[in-house]
Amino acid sequence: MKKFLTSSRPKQVLKNFIIFVPYFFTIEKWVLLSPEKNLLLLSNMMLTFLSFTAISIIGYQINDFMDKEYDKNHPLKKNRPIVSKKISITEMILFIFTLILISIICSYAVGINITYLIISYFLLSLGYSRIFKKIPIIDILCICFFYILRMLAGTYSIEFEVSIWLYILTFFASLFIILIKRFAESKKNLDVRYPKVSIFYSLGFMPKIIKLSLFINIFVYLVYCISETLSNERNFYFFISFFIFSFGIYRYYQLSSQSNLGESPEDVIMDRYLISSVLIYLITLILVSEINL
Known part of the structure; x- marks a missing residue:
């Protein structure tokens, strides 16, 4: 279990906290809602956070697998479970499949718009791993759009405009x-x-x-x-x-x-x-x- 946790890059989960940003910038609207509505929107944010955390972890697994030959020579990345073969290909596929289920179920529970954003994030992640990260400027613009997608998801989850x-x-x-x-x-x-x-x-x-x-x-x-x-x-x-x-x-x-x-x-x-x-x-x-x- 530890190898899967390590491969998930726990520190990178911090990036997904941007999903909660719209909440703090619309907090004056929340106090006008009923406790039940507040609880519903908070649960939507948490599900959105879990959904994006799962889909982003998938991106890390695919990226590690595609770059494993290069990362063998990297002073830090050579210790990643996929690169060091602590996680087999079969285990990686099962791990990714589980994460896809978690992400889709959580996003659909919030709303179809979140599911569309999850799919967009996944496709962009594949494009980044295969093509975009090899091109200067395009690579960083692609990562910027990852953050924009998270921000959009946070906005959709609370039903307030920012x-x-x-x-x-x-x-x-x-x-x-x-x-x-x-x-x-x-x-x-x-x-x-x-x-x-x-x-x-x-x-x-x-x-x-x-x-x-x-x-x-x-x-x-x-x-x-x-x-x-x-x-x-x-x-x-x-x-x-x-x-x-x-x-x-x-x-x-x-x-x-x-x-x-x-x-x-x-x-x-x-x-x-x-x-x-x-x-x-x-x-x-x-x-x-x-x-x-």
Whole structure:
């Protein structure tokens, strides 16, 4: 059982928490609902989370299987169960089949739109493993769309609309993190599979692109705050979240630049200051929503 848990890459499950983002940005609408409706929507979010967790794990299994010959020479990836043959092909197929059943059942229980998004995610994952990850820029754009699909699923699961600026921010924030990851990997020559991709992300202009991406994220969030205020969706206190967001994303940039943790986003976000800023940010959203009522 342990080998399947390891092969599932538990740390990567953190990516699927983006499904809960729409909840925190619509919390002022939730307090107006009955307890029964709240419980239903919360259960929908949990099922959506489980569905995307299962389908993303499938992507990891397929990716490990397709790259196992290359990953044998990787200092870390060579220990993955599929690469090291701790999981046989038969076991992998049975594991994938089980995950497909879990994902489809959970998504269909929420709604057909979630099922469509799950299928889209799976097809995009296959395309990424076979084609897109070999092409610079296209590879990171593909990963950005994975995050957009998760965000859409979170929105569909709670039946509330969120601002288009949140989707734009999701795109640029994921782009920022992935650029840092690719640049860090290229510096350490961790990608022996596709040298052209590694060479592209090691080019001298990449740090400037990453810094530009940082400022774009801060700017987009500021525009989002202005948009929400002008449309009377939020009050002026919502701008407090802008400063917390700016600190958090700059802290991520600082850590990944100075401590060479960029290739492992899940390790970067364990920083106590980042965790504190996220908690303060969520508390601020809740308090601002209460004031807005």
